[in-house]
Every structure is written in C-alpha cells, then in structure tokens.
Amino acid sequence: MTSPIAANIxxxxxxxxxxxxxxxxxxxxxxxxxxxxLANDPFNPRLIAATSSRPRGAIVDRNGAPxxxxxxxxxxxxxxxxxxxxxxxxxxxxTKYGLSGIEAAxxxxxIGQDPADPVSIWKARYFGDRAPxxxxxxxxxxKIQKAAAxxxxxxxxxxxxxxxxxxxxxxxxxxxxxxxxxVVDPSKQxxxxxxxxxxxxxxxxxxxxxxxxxxGSIFKVITGAAALESGFDATKKxxxxxxxxxxxxxGDYFVRSASHAHGLFxxxxxxxxxxxxxxxxVGLTIGAAKLTEYAKRFGVGATPSLDLPAAKGQxxxxxxxxxxxxxxxxxxxxxxxxxxPLQMALIYxxxxxxxxxxxxxxxxxVRDAEGHVVRSIAPGPIxxxxxxxxxxxxxxxxxxxxxxxxxxxxxxxxxxxxxAGKTGTAENRPGQAPHGWFVGFAPAENxxxxxxxxxxxxxxxxxxxxxxxxxxxxxxxxx
Amino acid sequence: MRAEAGVPLGRARFTxxxxxxxxxxxxxxxxxxxxxxxxxxxxxTAAIVPAVFxxxxxxxxxxxxxxxxxxxxxxxxxxxxxxxxGLILVQxxxxxxxxxxxxxxxxxxxxxxxxxxxxxxxxxxxxxxxxWALLGVLLLIAPLLPLIGREVNGARIWIKxxxxxxxxxxxxxxxxxxxxxxxxxxxxxxxxxxxxxxGPFPVPPVPYLVPIVAMWGIAxxxxxxxxxxxxxVLFFGIFLAMLFLATGEAFYAILGLTLLIxxxxxxYHLFGHVQTRVDTWIRPxxxxxxxxxxxxxxxxxxxxxxxxxxxxGLGNGMPDRIPVVWSDFVFDAFAEEAGLAGALALLALYLVxxxxxxxxxxxxxxxxxxxxxxxxxxxxxxxxxxxxxGNLRLIPLTGITLPFVAYGGSSLVTNWMLVxxxxxxxQVSERMRGGGAP
Numbered sequence: 001m002t003s004p005i006a007a008n009i010x011x012x013x014x015x016x017x018x019x020x021x022x023x024x025x026x027x028x029x030x031x032x033x034x035x036x037x038l039a040n041d042p043f044n045p046r047l048i049a050a051t052s053s054r055p056r057g058a059i060v061d062r063n064g065a066p067x068x069x070x071x072x073x074x075x076x077x078x079x080x081x082x083x084x085x086x087x088x089x090x091x092x093x094x095t096k097y098g099l100s101g102i103e104a105a106x107x108x109x110x111i112g113q114d115p116a117d118p119v120s121i122w123k124a125r126y127f128g129d130r131a132p133x134x135x136x137x138x139x140x141x142x143k144i145q146k147a148a149a150x151x152x153x154x155x156x157x158x159x160x161x162x163x164x165x166x167x168x169x170x171x172x173x174x175x176x177x178x179x180x181x182x183v184v185d186p187s188k189q190x191x192x193x194x195x196x197x198x199x200x201x202x203x204x205x206x207x208x209x210x211x212x213x214x215x216g217s218i219f220k221v222i223t224g225a226a227a228l229e230s231g232f233d234a235t236k237k238x239x240x241x242x243x244x245x246x247x248x249x250x251g252d253y254f255v256r257s258a259s260h261a262h263g264l265f266x267x268x269x270x271x272x273x274x275x276x277x278x279x280x281x282v283g284l285t286i287g288a289a290k291l292t293e294y295a296k297r298f299g300v301g302a303t304p305s306l307d308l309p310a311a312k313g314q315x316x317x318x319x320x321x322x323x324x325x326x327x328x329x330x331x332x333x334x335x336x337x338x339x340x341p342l343q344m345a346l347i348y349x350x351x352x353x354x355x356x357x358x359x360x361x362x363x364x365x366v367r368d369a370e371g372h373v374v375r376s377i378a379p380g381p382i383x384x385x386x387x388x389x390x391x392x393x394x395x396x397x398x399x400x401x402x403x404x405x406x407x408x409x410x411x412x413x414x415x416x417x418x419x420a421g422k423t424g425t426a427e428n429r430p431g432q433a434p435h436g437w438f439v440g441f442a443p444a445e446n447x448x449x450x451x452x453x454x455x456x457x458x459x460x461x462x463x464x465x466x467x468x469x470x471x472x473x474x475x476x477x478x479x
Numbered sequence: 480m481r482a483e484a485g486v487p488l489g490r491a492r493f494t495x496x497x498x499x500x501x502x503x504x505x506x507x508x509x510x511x512x513x514x515x516x517x518x519x520x521x522x523x524t525a526a527i528v529p530a531v532f533x534x535x536x537x538x539x540x541x542x543x544x545x546x547x548x549x550x551x552x553x554x555x556x557x558x559x560x561x562x563x564x565g566l567i568l569v570q571x572x573x574x575x576x577x578x579x580x581x582x583x584x585x586x587x588x589x590x591x592x593x594x595x596x597x598x599x600x601x602x603x604x605x606x607x608x609x610x611w612a613l614l615g616v617l618l619l620i621a622p623l624l625p626l627i628g629r630e631v632n633g634a635r636i637w638i639k640x641x642x643x644x645x646x647x648x649x650x651x652x653x654x655x656x657x658x659x660x661x662x663x664x665x666x667x668x669x670x671x672x673x674x675x676x677x678g679p680f681p682v683p684p685v686p687y688l689v690p691i692v693a694m695w696g697i698a699x700x701x702x703x704x705x706x707x708x709x710x711x712v713l714f715f716g717i718f719l720a721m722l723f724l725a726t727g728e729a730f731y732a733i734l735g736l737t738l739l740i741x742x743x744x745x746x747y748h749l750f751g752h753v754q755t756r757v758d759t760w761i762r763p764x765x766x767x768x769x770x771x772x773x774x775x776x777x778x779x780x781x782x783x784x785x786x787x788x789x790x791x792g793l794g795n796g797m798p799d800r801i802p803v804v805w806s807d808f809v810f811d812a813f814a815e816e817a818g819l820a821g822a823l824a825l826l827a828l829y830l831v832x833x834x835x836x837x838x839x840x841x842x843x844x845x846x847x848x849x850x851x852x853x854x855x856x857x858x859x860x861x862x863x864x865x866x867x868x869g870n871l872r873l874i875p876l877t878g879i880t881l882p883f884v885a886y887g888g889s890s891l892v893t894n895w896m897l898v899x900x901x902x903x904x905x906q907v908s909e910r911m912r913g914g915g916a917p
Binding site (some may be wrong): 004005006007008009010011012013016017019020022023024026027028029030031032034035036037038039041043044045046049 | 720723724725726727729769777778780781783784785786787788797800814818819822823826829830833834837840841846849850853857860861864867868871872873
C-alpha cells in the first residue's frame with residue numbers, strides 16, 4: 001500500500017518531530033538553565049510569598065540598628081521601614097509591586113536562601129523546608145546618614161559618603177525621598193505606588209547612583225591625572241586671559257574664567273582657583289585621546305559595579321571627543337559629560353586611596369538567624385587607575401583647593417583636620433540655575449571618608465555644596 | 480501485528496483497556512495530590528469528578544468493544560490521559576470551572592461515539608466537500624454577526640449558543656482538513672505532475688489552486704477581523720501541510736512560510752495587537768512590558784523556573800499567579816508542578832499521538848483517507864507546538880488551546896471528534912486487511 005503521499009507523510013512527521021525536540025530543549029532551558037536567575041528575579045511572586053507567612057530577614061546598619069524589619073500582624077508578617085532617608089537604598093518588598101533596593105538585591109538572603117548557603121536553597125526547593133531568615137547588614141552608619149540628610153535638608157540633590165579603602169557606602173541620601181511603608185500596606189499600596197510613579201520629582205530614583213549630572217569643575221582631577229601621567233609639567237605656568245579661545249576657527253566661541261582671571265597659573269593654582277581656562281589649555285595640550293582614555297579609566301561612561309542599580313553616564317554624546325571646542329569644554333568638566341555622584345565619589349576615592357579604585361557596595365554582611373556570618377561582602381578593588389605618585393600630587397593640590405589661600409572650596413574646612421576636595425558649579429540647561437558640587441576626602445594624609453555632594457539648581461553652585469560636605473565628613477570623623 | 484491477523488471478531492481491546500488502567504491510576508493520584516494540598520475542607524465534588532470521568536472512559540471502551548470496533552487502540556487512551564490531565568489542572572487552577580469542564584468531557588465523549596457511528600461510509604465525507612467548505616465559511620463568519628457574535632479578550636471568535644458560547648473555528652479546522660483532503664485527492668495529480676517550472680520554481684496550474692487558495696483566503700481575512708492570531712497560524716499551517724502532503728512540493732511550504740513571515744512583518748506594523756505580541760516575545764522583561772502586556776508571559780516563565788527537574792509537586796507551586804492560566808498557560812502550570820520530567824512526558828504523549836495518527840495515515844487505503852488522517856494528526860501536533868512554543872517563549876504567544884488539556888469546551892469536543900475520525904480511518908484499513916485489531 002505505498003503511494004507518493006506516504007513519503008510526504010514521513011517527511012512531515014519527521015519535521016514535526018524535530019519541532020518537538022526543539023520545544024523540549026526550550027522546556028529544559030527555562031526549567032533548568034535559566035531557573036536560578038528567574039527564581040531570584042525581584043518580581044517573582046514566589047520570593048515574596050515565601051516570606052508573607054514568615055518573618056523576612058531584617059536589614060540593619062553597620063552597628064546593627066534596624067532599617068527594615070518584619071512585624072507580626074493578625075494576617076502574617078508586615079514589613080516596617082524605619083528611615084525614610086534610606087528609602088531608595090533599602091527599597092520595599094511589596095506582594096503586588098515586587099521588590100526594589102536592597103530588598104530586591106538580597107531577596108534570596110532575606111528569605112534564608114543566600115547563594116553562599118546552597119544547602120538551605122536545596123532544602124527549601126525540594127523539601128519546602130526553609131531556613132529561618134537571617135539579616136543583611138549595610139555599610140551605612142545611621143549617624144553619618146543623619147548628618148548627610150540634615151545637611152541636604154529639603155534641597156533636591158544627593159549625598160554619598162564611602163570608605164575609600166573598602167568601597168563600603170557609609171551614607172546615601174537622595175532627595176526627594178518617600179515613605180516606603182504605605183507601599184507595603186495592602187490597604188494603601190495602590191494609591192501610594194500610583195502617586196510615587198507619577199511624581200515629577202521622581203522620588204523612587206536613587207540619585208546617588210542613578211542620577212546623572214554634568215560634573216563641572218570636580219572633573220578637573222581627571223584632566224590633571226591625564227596630564228601628570230603623560231609627562232605634562234604641572235609646575236609650568238600657563239598664561240590665562242579671560243575670555244579664551246585657542247584660535248580664530250572657534251569663531252564666537254570662548255572658554256570663560258569663573259574669576260575673570262588674567263595672569264600666570266600652574267596646576268596647583270588651577271585647582272585652588274578652579275581655573276577653567278588653565279584646564280582647557282591642558283586638555284588641548286595632551287589631546288582628546290589621552291583625556292578620553294583617563295575618563296574611561298576612572299569609569300566615566302561605564303556602569304559602576306554596585307549591588308543596586310546604577311547609571312553609566314557618558315564622556316560625550318558619541319562616546320568620543322571629536323572637536324577642539326568639545327575637548328576644551330570637557331577638560332574643565334562641561335561639554336557633554338554626565339556622571340553620577342557615586343562615580344565622582346569613586347574617582348576621588350581613587351585619589352585618596354593611592355590610585356587604587358575600590359568597588360562600591362551597600363551591603364557588607366549576610367548573617368543567618370543565629371547571627372553567624374554566612375557571607376562577607378568585600379569586593380576587592382577594581383584596580384590601579386593612576387600611579388601612587390600621581391594620586392599623591394593630586395591629593396596635595398586638592399588640599400590646596402580647600403585649605404589654600406583663596407581656595408574655592410574653603411567651605412569644606414574642618415578645624416584640626418586636613419581636608420582635600422573640590423567644588424564644582426555645573427552649568428546645565430540655559431535658564432536653569434547651575435548644580436552645586438563638592439567632592440572631597442579627609443583626613444588628607446590618611447583618608448577614611450570620601451563625600452560627594454550635589455545640590456540641584458542652586459545659584460551659588462559649589463559654594464553651597466562645600467559646607468555640606470564638611471558636615472558629613474565631621475560626622476564620619478567624629479569631629 | 481500481522482501475526483494477530485485472523486484473530487476472531489469481537490476480540491476484546493486489551494491494549495486499550497490496559498492503557499486506560501494507567502490513565503485511571505494517574506487520574507486518581509493526580510486528584511488526590513491536588514486535594515491533599517488544598518488545606519480547605521474536602522470537597523466531595525472533586526472526588527466525584529475522577530470517578531465520573533473514569534466511568535465515562537470505561538463506557539467508551541465498552542462501547543467500542545460492544546460494536547466490535549476494529550481499529551486503533553492507542554489514541555483513545557492518550558486522549559483520555561490528556562483529558563484527565565486537563566481536569567486535574569482545572570481542579571488545581573480554577574476549581575469553580577471543574578463541573579463545567581466535566582460536562583464538556585461528557586459531551587466530548589458523546590461526540591466521539593457519534594463520530595464512530597456516523598457516517599456509515601467515510602468516503603461520503605469526500606463527496607460533500609463543497610458542503611463542508613460552505614459550512615466552514617459560515618461558521619467562521621458567524622462570530623462577526625451582530626446578534627450571536629461575542630468578543631472575549633479582544634478576539635471576536637465566539638458565538639452564543641444557549642447559556643454558553645462556543646468557538647466555531649475549532650470545528651472549522653476539521654472541516655478544512657476534510658475539504659482539503661477531498662479536493663486534493665481529486666486534483667493532486669494535476670497540481671504536482673503537470674506543472675511547468677521557471678528555473679527551480681514550480682508554476683502551479685492556477686485554475687486548480689483557486690478553490691483552495693480562496694478557501695484559505697476567506698479563513699485569513701475572517702481571522703484578521705476576528706483578531707485571533709492562533710487560529711490564523713493554525714489555518715495557514717493546515718493549508719501548507721495539506722498542500723505539501725498532496726504534492727510533495729516543499730516549494731509550497733517554503734513559499735508559504737515566507738509569505739507568513741512577510742505577512743507577520745506587515746501585520747506587526749499595521750496592527751497594534753500584533754505589535755504588542757511580538758514586542759512581549761522579544762523583550763518581556765523590559766520595564767514597560769513586564770507589568771503590562773508581558774506580565775502573563777513573565778509570570779509563566781517564573782512558573783517554569785520554579786519547576787526545575789522534578790517540579791514543585793501538584794498543588795505546591797504558584798502557577799495561579801499567571802493570569803488566565805487555565806486556558807493559555809496550562810503547559811507552564813503543569814511544568815511548574817510536574818517539572819521538566821512532567822513537561823517532557825506531556826510532550827511525549829503528543830508525540831506518540833502524532834506518530835500513531837501518521838501511522839494510521841500511512842496505512843490508509845485511499846489518498847483521501849491518507850490526507851484526512853495526516854491532516855487531523857497534524858492539527859493536534861501543530862496546535863501543541865504553537866501554544867507550548869508560545870508558553871516557552873520560543874515563538875510569539877498566540878491564544879490557541881493545548882489540545883485536550885486546556886480549559887475549553889469547543890476545543891475538547893472537536894478534538895475528541897478528531898480522535899473519532901482517526902479511529903474510523905484506522906478501522907477502514909483494518910477491514911481492508913481483513914485482520915484483527917492491532
């Protein structure tokens with residue numbers, strides 16, 4: 001009973017069988033290969049359900065002070081958040097809207113299934129026998145956090161303080177903030193979430209790591225580092241005459257001096273008086289390739305390694321500096337540069353730390369229910385970005401900017417402590433007041449804290465920001 | 480099998496019966512497992528359901544034995560097993576729909592029995608091919624008519640019948656296969672052998688292609704208006720497969736697939752709902768989609784991930800977080816609780832169904848019966864691949880039912896009729912051989 005149709009039936013069956021094989025491989029992919037990643041997705045309702053009937057692990061500061069805890073209620077356990085200045089960091093664990101912040105990043109640890117503890121994961125998965133939740137400890141120090149929150153007050157902006165030796169974040173303030181408690185309250189969550197999502201001021205955004213701003217003068221350390229490491233003589237005096245243009249081809253385009261300067265400047269003067277024209281000339285001397293190379297070495301335009309979401313910013317719109325005016329502008333921190341406060345803190349931490357850039361991290365430890373350390377979070381340094389000599393030279397010049405005669409960053413002075421730092425007044429869109437920056441570290445000879453401050457849209461720019469930086473450093477140093 | 484030739488008529492269908500014992504064992508354990516995890520009080524309804532269902536299947540078996548039916552003994556138990564999985568999953572995922580689904584399975588069993596008895600002569604189906612074509616078109620247009628048509632979840636594919644509503648395209652898919660089989664039996668010689676070629680490309684004799692292309696075109700146009708991509712893909716697939724089966728010309732299939740991709744590309748730019756489907760397929764985890772159009776798919780993938788190798792166990796997963804899980808995502812739900820092992824076993828059942836159906840096609844005595852059996856088996860395989868592929872994010876998701884398993888009455892009834900037709904074809908072959916049942 002053969003017919004030509006029989007051969008066609010066989011071909012069709014074979015094709016369909018192949019499709020079944022591909023489908024089976026697809027099933028294996030999702031159930032086995034992609035399973036770990038999906039199981040830990042912050043929006044996977046299984047993660048949250050695992051703790052709605054059991055206490056979720058606490059999130060605590062470096063001294064054990066609670067930041068987020070689970071409270072017993074009539075219908076199970078409810079999450080309670082203690083510090084609204086840490087809202088974007090600690091995040092929320094909502095059964096409806098998923099997880100954010102540390103609640104998301106350490107979701108597995110907070111339900112007793114830390115990746116460093118495979119036995120618990122295995123037991124929970126195959127026997128439904130879950131280990132009691134442990135806790136996640138942050139590098140945040142509530143004392144420094146409070147100082148930072150008080151310093152910024154109601155002004156929009158961000159402050160981050162970190163330990164340059166380890167990269168542990170000591171304080172992280174992003175204004176405006178919000179109260180996470182209504183977001184996890186079933187009776188209020190819809191209205192609360194709706195309102196937060198539509199707020200023009202974007203309170204859910206962690207401005208420390210996700211806010212992108214033009215850096216302005218605080219970027220000059222990168223131009224300085226690039227120059228020092230390419231054999232530029234920092235002691236050579238350059239002629240500064242406001243306004244400046246390299247040649248006639250710039251047309252009606254000029255670089256302006258903040259102090260309308262006329263005179264001779266070396267690099268120390270340039271940092272102390274924040275002289276744009278000096279750094280524009282340095283940039284034009286060393287060239288776009290060198291400046292771009294150092295900006296990238298310091299992590300500008302790349303997402304910093306962090307245990308929370310972070311923005312990457314940019315060196316320029318195209319990623320390269322392709323014209324002399326853009327090179328001149330980028331050299332003193334304008335142009336098309338965009339950075340986050342955390343990136344700037346890391347750049348200054350590199351200078352504070354002998355040229356070695358640390359890896360930033362919010363959490364420092366995961367502990368089990370008995371208090372034993374399950375996992376210590378201490379990511380090693382990212383690497384040697386500049387030589388120790390360059391770091392030392394820059395550090396000295398940054399001390400000059402704070403402590404020196406007429407230093408622009410005088411507002412950051414702390415009696416009895418040598419402070420290194422730099423202010424910045426970053427121009428943004430025409431018609432808007434500039435952003436005020438301060439980034440610095442102390443004590444300059446053996447730095448234990450780096451602070452980056454940004455105050456959005458403040459007419460005095462860096463002058464506003466510097467004293468806020470000092471307040472935070474004082475809290476960190478106990479002065 | 481040939482060794483069994485000459486066995487007296489009226490011999491019991493032992494293969495079928497022993498396979499049904501496995502179905503019974505599975506159905507009972509499945510229901511007990513689901514009930515055991517539901518902490519709420521023991522519901523007698525849920526205990527009665529497997530009993531009713533198994534009695535029903537046994538009745539079908541006794542019926543087949545009683546009329547001395549000599550045909551395939553594998554397909555009915557597979558369909559029974561799949562229906563049992565469907566009932567267990569409805570109990571698990573949407574227990575308020577359980578009695579409804581059970582009622583549908585009783586109607587489906589009745590429809591199966593009717594297909595075994597009527598028509599007396601299968602070739603009668605071929606004689607009335609234009610009647611089937613007309614009926615198919617009418618059924619397709621019906622949901623677009625104002626009084627009886629009904630739109631559910633954006634797709635206008637339902638018609639009101641008494642208290643409930645049915646999806647007529649489920650029946651149309653069988654009518655389409657019957658029509659194509661009959662038409663192609665008559666004209667396949669013309670279509671495959673007398674064609675001219677331009678280079679490597681065959682030029683089909685246009686006049687003979689007109690009726691099938693027209694039939695397919697009507698189906699396409701109607702489906703576009705009814706906004707059901709799953710049915711569109713299924714009809715298109717049936718069209719291509721039947722053309723290939725009849726002519727052996729892979730060119731038709733390749734041309735057809737090219738047209739499908741081009742059509743899909745055009746639809747992507749023309750229709751919002753197609754664009755959404757494709758976008759959610761490509762990037763379901765993006766923030767703008769994961770809480771919106773991609774929510775269902777993402778929740779389905781979470782369910783799969785929770786399944787692992789052996790699954791969370793029936794009743795222990797959280798597949799209920801997937802919206803409309805009982806109709807669109809039963810595969811993911813089953814995979815979460817039965818694991819990869821269960822998912823592969825489920826796919827294996829469909830694969831065995833496909834092989835068995837195609838074997839019946841290979842043994843069928845006439846081209847019409849060959850094309851009919853192959854086309855019907857193809858429907859089940861393609862529907863499975865399209866919905867499971869959509870659930871697994873291998874292809875864009877389309878709202879098509881997983882045969883026998885997904886909740887839905889029209890689907891269950893027509894698929895059981897499809898099994899009935901396949902059994903009838905195998906019966907014809909057995910009669911021609913004059914042998915006993917395999």
